[in-house]
Amino acid sequence: MNSDYTQLTSAKRQELLAQLRSELDAYRQKGLKLDMSRGKPSKEQLDLSDGLLACFGRIATEKGAADYRNYGILDGVTELKAIFCDMLKISPSELIVAGNASLNLMYDAFQRAMQFGLLGNPPWNEQGKIKWLCPVPGYDRHFAVSELFGAEMINIKMTPEGPDMDAVEELVKDPSVKGIWCVPKYSNPQGIVYLDAVVRRFAALKPAAPDFRIFWDNAYMVHSLTEEGDVLLDLFAEAKRLGNEDIVYQFGSTSKITYAGAGVGFIVASERNIAEIKSRMTIQTIGPDKINQYAHALFFGNAEGIYRHMDKHRALLKPKFDAVDRILTDRLAGAGIAAWTKPRGGYFISVDLLPGTAKRTVALCKEAGVVFTGAGATYPYKKDPADANIRIAPSLPPVEELVTATEIFCTAAKIAALEVLEG
Amino acid sequence: MNSDYTQLTSAKRQELLAQLRSELDAYRQKGLKLDMSRGKPSKEQLDLSDGLLACFGRIATEKGAADYRNYGILDGVTELKAIFCDMLKISPSELIVAGNASLNLMYDAFQRAMQFGLLGNPPWNEQGKIKWLCPVPGYDRHFAVSELFGAEMINIKMTPEGPDMDAVEELVKDPSVKGIWCVPKYSNPQGIVYLDAVVRRFAALKPAAPDFRIFWDNAYMVHSLTEEGDVLLDLFAEAKRLGNEDIVYQFGSTSKITYAGAGVGFIVASERNIAEIKSRMTIQTIGPDKINQYAHALFFGNAEGIYRHMDKHRALLKPKFDAVDRILTDRLAGAGIAAWTKPRGGYFISVDLLPGTAKRTVALCKEAGVVFTGAGATYPYKKDPADANIRIAPSLPPVEELVTATEIFCTAAKIAALEVLEG
Numbered sequence: 001m002n003s004d005y006t007q008l009t010s011a012k013r014q015e016l017l018a019q020l021r022s023e024l025d026a027y028r029q030k031g032l033k034l035d036m037s038r039g040k041p042s043k044e045q046l047d048l049s050d051g052l053l054a055c056f057g058r059i060a061t062e063k064g065a066a067d068y069r070n071y072g073i074l075d076g077v078t079e080l081k082a083i084f085c086d087m088l089k090i091s092p093s094e095l096i097v098a099g100n101a102s103l104n105l106m107y108d109a110f111q112r113a114m115q116f117g118l119l120g121n122p123p124w125n126e127q128g129k130i131k132w133l134c135p136v137p138g139y140d141r142h143f144a145v146s147e148l149f150g151a152e153m154i155n156i157k158m159t160p161e162g163p164d165m166d167a168v169e170e171l172v173k174d175p176s177v178k179g180i181w182c183v184p185k186y187s188n189p190q191g192i193v194y195l196d197a198v199v200r201r202f203a204a205l206k207p208a209a210p211d212f213r214i215f216w217d218n219a220y221m222v223h224s225l226t227e228e229g230d231v232l233l234d235l236f237a238e239a240k241r242l243g244n245e246d247i248v249y250q251f252g253s254t255s256k257i258t259y260a261g262a263g264v265g266f267i268v269a270s271e272r273n274i275a276e277i278k279s280r281m282t283i284q285t286i287g288p289d290k291i292n293q294y295a296h297a298l299f300f301g302n303a304e305g306i307y308r309h310m311d312k313h314r315a316l317l318k319p320k321f322d323a324v325d326r327i328l329t330d331r332l333a334g335a336g337i338a339a340w341t342k343p344r345g346g347y348f349i350s351v352d353l354l355p356g357t358a359k360r361t362v363a364l365c366k367e368a369g370v371v372f373t374g375a376g377a378t379y380p381y382k383k384d385p386a387d388a389n390i391r392i393a394p395s396l397p398p399v400e401e402l403v404t405a406t407e408i409f410c411t412a413a414k415i416a417a418l419e420v421l422e423g
Numbered sequence: 424m425n426s427d428y429t430q431l432t433s434a435k436r437q438e439l440l441a442q443l444r445s446e447l448d449a450y451r452q453k454g455l456k457l458d459m460s461r462g463k464p465s466k467e468q469l470d471l472s473d474g475l476l477a478c479f480g481r482i483a484t485e486k487g488a489a490d491y492r493n494y495g496i497l498d499g500v501t502e503l504k505a506i507f508c509d510m511l512k513i514s515p516s517e518l519i520v521a522g523n524a525s526l527n528l529m530y531d532a533f534q535r536a537m538q539f540g541l542l543g544n545p546p547w548n549e550q551g552k553i554k555w556l557c558p559v560p561g562y563d564r565h566f567a568v569s570e571l572f573g574a575e576m577i578n579i580k581m582t583p584e585g586p587d588m589d590a591v592e593e594l595v596k597d598p599s600v601k602g603i604w605c606v607p608k609y610s611n612p613q614g615i616v617y618l619d620a621v622v623r624r625f626a627a628l629k630p631a632a633p634d635f636r637i638f639w640d641n642a643y644m645v646h647s648l649t650e651e652g653d654v655l656l657d658l659f660a661e662a663k664r665l666g667n668e669d670i671v672y673q674f675g676s677t678s679k680i681t682y683a684g685a686g687v688g689f690i691v692a693s694e695r696n697i698a699e700i701k702s703r704m705t706i707q708t709i710g711p712d713k714i715n716q717y718a719h720a721l722f723f724g725n726a727e728g729i730y731r732h733m734d735k736h737r738a739l740l741k742p743k744f745d746a747v748d749r750i751l752t753d754r755l756a757g758a759g760i761a762a763w764t765k766p767r768g769g770y771f772i773s774v775d776l777l778p779g780t781a782k783r784t785v786a787l788c789k790e791a792g793v794v795f796t797g798a799g800a801t802y803p804y805k806k807d808p809a810d811a812n813i814r815i816a817p818s819l820p821p822v823e824e825l826v827t828a829t830e831i832f833c834t835a836a837k838i839a840a841l842e843v844l845e846g
Contacts, residue, residue, distance in 0.1 A: 099522050103709060114538060115534065125538075286683075292712065
C-alpha cells in the first residue's frame with residue numbers, strides 16, 4: 001500500500017520527489033521508445049486473422065462469388081450481411097456493409113446531414129450553429145469529426161452507468177442540438193457498459209430537433225475481456241418498439257476483429273434512414289470492396305465464428321489489461337492521486353490523475369521515451385477542464401514493454417502530483 | 424451500302440418500316456435478356472486478375488507487409504505508390520492512394536470544397552449558386568455528383584479534339600464557375616483523346632474563381648485498343664511548368680485494370696492540394712485498405728506489369744469493339760441517320776442518331792429484350808437537347824450476344840428514324 005501523498009509533510013514530499021526523479025532519469029537513460037498512444041491490435045492479434053488472407057485465394061472458385069469482382073451491390077454482399085444480421089438481430093434492409101472504416105461511415109453520415117439534411121429537414125448547414133453532445137471522457141476521433149464540421153461540442157459527464165441522462169434529456173430540448181456520440185459498450189476510454197435504464201432513456205428520447213441522431217458507435221460489441229461477456233441492451237430494437245427508430249445510427253466494424261486497416265465497416269439504421277443514405281451513397285460510389293467482404297464471410301462462416309474468434313483476442317488482451325492494473329495498483333493505490341477503471345472489455349483503461357497533472361505526466365513520460373495519448377485528447381477541443389484524464393491503450397506493446405511503460409507512467413504521475421502538492 | 428433514308432420516297436419508307444418492324448418482332452419473340460447498359464468488364468477480363476487473389480495469401484509472410492494489417496498510413500502503401508508514381512511521373516507527395524473507387528474520391532473532393540472551401544477560399548456552400556462545366560456527351564456519374572451538390576451544370580460541346588476550349592475560356596471568366604469534368608483520354612462515351620493543344624489550354628487556364636478545379640478523371644489512361652496506344656499530354660506536368668498546378672485534381676483507379684469492384688483509386692494533385700486534402704481526410708479515416716493496395720503492388724510488380732496486363736485486356740476488348748463497328752457499318756453506314764465514334768481505347772462507342780430518335784430507339788430495344796444506357800444519360804440532368812446520343816458499352820456481353828444486341832439496335836434506330844422522317 002502506498003502512503004497518501006496528500007497527507008505527507010513537505011519534507012517527505014521533497015524526499016520522494018528527489019527519489020522519483022532519479023528513478024525517471026534511470027529510465028530516460030535506457031533510451032526507450034515505447035508507444036502506448038493508440039488502441040492498435042498487437043502483431044499476435046493480427047496474426048489471428050491471417051486465415052482471412054487464404055480466403056481471398058478461394059474466391060475465384062467459390063460459386064457465385066465471381067460476380068463480386070465486378071461493379072455493383074451498394075449495400076454489401078449477401079453472405080456477410082447475413083452474418084452481421086444474425087449477430088445484430090436485424091434484417092438486411094436495416095444494414096449497409098461498406099468499406100474498411102466505420103469512422104468513414106460516421107464522417108459521411110455527418111457530412112450528408114450537414115449538406116443535404118435528414119428525412120426532409122433542412123441541411124444542418126442551413127440551420128445556424130449546431131450543437132453536439134459529447135460524453136466525456138470520450139473518443140478523440142469522434143470529437144474531431146464534430147469539430148471539423150463546426151458543431152459546438154457540449155460535454156456530458158460520463159457516470160459508471162453511462163452518460164448523465166438528466167443532462168442529455170435537458171439539453172435535447174434545444175433544437176440546435178443535433179446529436180450525440182456514444183460508445184455504449186466498453187466505452188472509449190473508460191470501458192463503461194451503458195446500463196439498460198440508460199439505453200431505454202436513449203430509446204425514448206424525444207429531442208426538439210426532428211433531425212437529431214444518436215451516433216451509436218458499437219465499436220466493441222464483441223470485445224469482452226471476460227468469458228461470459230456483458231450484455232448491452234439493444235438500442236435499435238428498443239427504439240423500434242417505441243416507434244422511435246429513426247433516431248439511431250448504429251456503427252460498427254471488424255477493425256478490431258480481423259485487421260485494423262483492412263476490416264469491414266457497417267451502419268445499422270431504420271429502413272427509412274437506410275433508404276435515404278443509399279439514395280446519396282449511390283452517387284458517391286458504385287459499391288464497396290465486395291471481395292474483402294466476401295473473404296470475411298468465408299473466414300467467419302457465421303456469427304458464432306466471430307464469437308469464437310474473439311475468444312482468441314481475449315486470451316491475448318486479458319493478460320495485458322491485468323498487467324497494467326497490477327502495476328497501477330502496486331504503485332498508485334492509496335496514494336490519493338489517481339483513480340482508474342477496470343474494464344471488462346474494449347481497448348482502454350482510463351486514469352484520472354490529480355487535477356492539473358495530466359499534461360505534465362504525459363510530458364514526463366515522453367522525456368523518458370514513452371508516448372501516451374496526449375492529455376486532453378479524451379475531451380472535445382482537446383481541453384480537459386481538470387487536466388486529469390489519461391487514456392492507456394494496453395493492446396499493442398508486448399507485456400514486457402507494457403510493464404515498463406506503466407511503471408514509468410506511475411513514476412511520472414507521482415512526480416507531477418508531488419510538484420502540484422508542493423505548489 | 425445502305426440507301427439514304429432521308430432521300431427515300433414515303434412509299435419506300437412505309438415498306439421498310441413494315442419490314443423492320445417484323446424483324447424487331449422476330450427478335451422480341453426470342454425472349455432475349457441482354458444488357459449493354461454499363462461499362463462493366465467481362466468475366467474473362469476479371470479472370471485476368473485472379474492472380475491478385477493469390478497475392479493476398481503471400482502478405483502474411485512478406486517482409487514489412489505485416490504492419491499493413493494494422494491502422495495507419497493515410498496516403499497509401501509505399502510499394503503501390505512507387506508503381507503509380509512511375510506510371511504517372513509524379514512524386515509520392517503528389518499522390519494519395521485510397522479505397523476502391525475513384526468516384527468516391529471525386530465525390531469527397533467536391534464535398535470538401537462545398538463544406539470547407541479550397542486553399543483559404545470560402546466554402547462553395549457559402550458562395551451562392553455555383554456552376555460547373557460539363558463536356559457533352561459525358562459520364563452520367565460525374566453529372567450526378569455535381570447535380571447532387573446543386574451546381575448549375577453548363578454543357579460544353581465536345582469536338583474531336585476535346586472540349587470546346589473557346590467556350591471553356593469564356594465561361595471561366597464567371598467566378599461562380601468552379602470546375603469542369605474531364606475524361607481526357609478515350610473520353611466517356613466518345614473515346615476522344617484530348618489534343619496536346621487542348622491540354623495546354625487547360626494547363627494555362629486562368630479562371631476568375633481562385634478555387635476553380637479541373638476534375639481530370641484519367642479513368643482510361645492505360646486502356647488502349649491499339650498496340651501502340653495514344654499519348655495524352657500530361658496536364659499536371661504542364662500546369663506545374665506554368666506554376667498553375669493547384670488547378671488540377673487528377674483521378675484514376677485500377678477498377679478496369681484489376682477488379683471493377685475491388686480495385687484501388689487514387690488522386691494526384693499539387694503538394695499544397697494534397698496537404699489540404701490529407702488534413703481533412705485524416706478526420707474522415709485512419710487509413711485505406713492497405714492489404715488490397717499491397718496485394719496490387721505484388722500483382723503488378725512494377726509499372727511495366729500494368730502495361731503488360733492491359734495487353735491482355737486489349738486482346739479481349741478489341742474484337743468486341745470491332746464487332747460492334749462492323750455491324751453498325753453494315754447496317755447504318757450511308758443511311759444518313761447515324762454517326763458513331765471509332766475509339767482507339769476506353770470502354771464506349773458513342774452513337775449520334777437522327778435528332779429526336781434516341782429515346783425511341785432505346786425503348787424499342789428494351790421491348791426486344793436489350794437494355795441500353797438510357798437515352799439522355801450522357802447529358803447533365805439526363806437531358807440530351809437533340810435526343811440523339813446513345814452510349815454503347817461493348818465490354819460485358821460475349822461477342823455473340825453483342826452481335827445480336829447491336830443488330831437489334833440498328834433495327835430499332837432505323838424504325839425510329841423512319842417514324843420521324845414520316846412525321
